[in-house]
Amino acid sequence: MTTTTIRPMNVAKGGEFQRIWSVVRLHVVNRMALFGVPLMILGFIFAVNFVIWWTLKSSLSTSDFADASEGMQYSGASTFIFVYMMVVAVQAINLTFPFAQGYSVTRRDFYLGSVLTFVMLSAAWALLISVLGEIEQATGGWYVGGSMFNAIYFGDGGFLQRLYITFLLFSFFFFVGAATAAVYVKWRTNGMLVFFGALVLVLLAAVLWITFGAHWMAVGAWFVEMGVVGVVTWTLVPTIISGIVGFFILRRATPRN
Amino acid sequence: MTTTIEVTGLTRRFGNVTALDNVSFTVEENGIYGLLGRNGAGKTTLMQLLTAQDFATDGDIRIFGQSPVENASVLQNVSFIKESQKYPDDFQVKHVLKSAPWFFKNWDADFAAELVEDFRLPVDRRIKKLSRGQLSSVGVIVGLASRAPLTFFDEPYLGLDAVARQLFYDRLIEDYAEHPRTVILSTHLIDEVSNLLEHVIVLDAGRIIIDQPAEELRGSATNLVGQRSAVEEFVKSREVLHRQSIGGIASVTVASLAADERREAQAAGIELTPISLQQLIVRKTNTTDKEFEQSA
């Protein structure tokens, strides 16, 4: 038997980065689903909120409005984007992965391309939210004392801190979503049951330990001590673990019908 | 002649189900191969293993001389849109057409656009909303326009009407003639494609039962119909592939006959009819025609 030679004209050659970049492009080829829809939802929520702020501002006394304004910081009207992006990550693994297999992409190239996509999307959304937060502050809450992008969870330490926090939060949602989806792709429903079962047990054990060990005070103190930035920095631990575990799960995963 | 696919002792088990059982074969470069067999025979499993979408339990696969598993230099030259291919949520046909060239270096956008016209595929429609036939044509278009040196078509005609199927066969022959490559056509509509095939591999229950050039298979069996006693007398010393009888009439399939044997049979009042590739495979896989057609 002759060993194989592929005729040069037929051989497709592509650099490694070019292959990974193709995966990034594949992830974002559907601009409407990835950017259009969440931006429209964001715009809609903003419009509704704007009307409410304006109504409040024109009908409430100054002191009552100050109270209401403080309350708005907890509304987190823009936090849906995090959940939306988590869904994006889940579908990237659950649907785009089998599709990319149809395009003969290796699991490694697919995963690296996905990681790059998630990081870039996190950066893009973090930048957008931070810039909008900046404008919100500069305009005194869009001239009606509203608050949507200065939710308390994003910190109050200025532009760079907000950028840092939102970037890490987006990354957290992307990578945890992706790793969870990888468990599903590899082990299907049984995997999900075991995974969430184990998660509930771990959380329950933690709550029991804190409760019976009377550690609630200590936990509270830790959060206060860490501050928003500190707590968010700690999300890097589950984010990175998810990123690494997701890779090894997907390396052995086979898309099923 | 160079070898595109070389498979030795390939086995794939799912739990205690053996989907592929010690399968070995080779596929030479530039030919149209038929991968035939009933549903559940292991065709899709085999193609998934060859394209590294699935992992073998045992055995060895060489594509272009190398293992395909996580091997970009091999996989870049392979195209396999399976019949049950999943697409990203909310993907439209145009997203497929836009992204395919990033992965297939030989992609011909003009050819793809022509095929979209030919199949009357609505590019702005969501994949989810496509009819079965339109979904099949998406796979056909990617398979043809990618011009990958190794291209798989998995039941490419599902839901396509006779006109669209003919269109697919025509485009396949035309494009294959101009751009030779190795094509593996997995199908159970054997009669429709039998003239296209150079070589036939038939899987049954995870094993290869036929691996032969199509021309050799053609006319490799003959059907004898006549009085049961006459037919039985004639086939007494021959290997019988299939036997069926109604009342006093028997219909028996045997390996092909030489000219004098044919005359002898005719003299005995036995009618000789050629059998098609599909009938031959149906007979070898011990099913009825009806079961076979319904199996997909």
Added chain:
Amino acid sequence: MDDSRPIFLQIAEQIENDIISGLLPEEGQVPSTNEFASFYRINPATAGKGVALLVDSRILYKKRGIGMFVAEGARTRIVEQRRTQFRNDYIQPLVDEADKLGITREQLADMIRKEGVE
């Protein structure tokens, strides 16, 4: 295409028929292998085999870089060959059967003469 015989033989025969009928004149160019493949919806390799058969028997010849042509005298040779074949395939069995049934050669010739007249 019928199922009992190899397709390449049937293709070769088909091309020969077209030469006999004058559809493909001597010294005229014949369609390419790929055109035959598309037309008959068969594998190009099979069409190639059929064409090669005719090249081997000097019915067709290749002009480098231009294509395939019908050889001079091809028609006569095909007809001759077919006549021999006709005798083997039809006349021989016909005579054998006639002998079996006690039909004399004169009676047989008479039957043939009358055949198709009405």
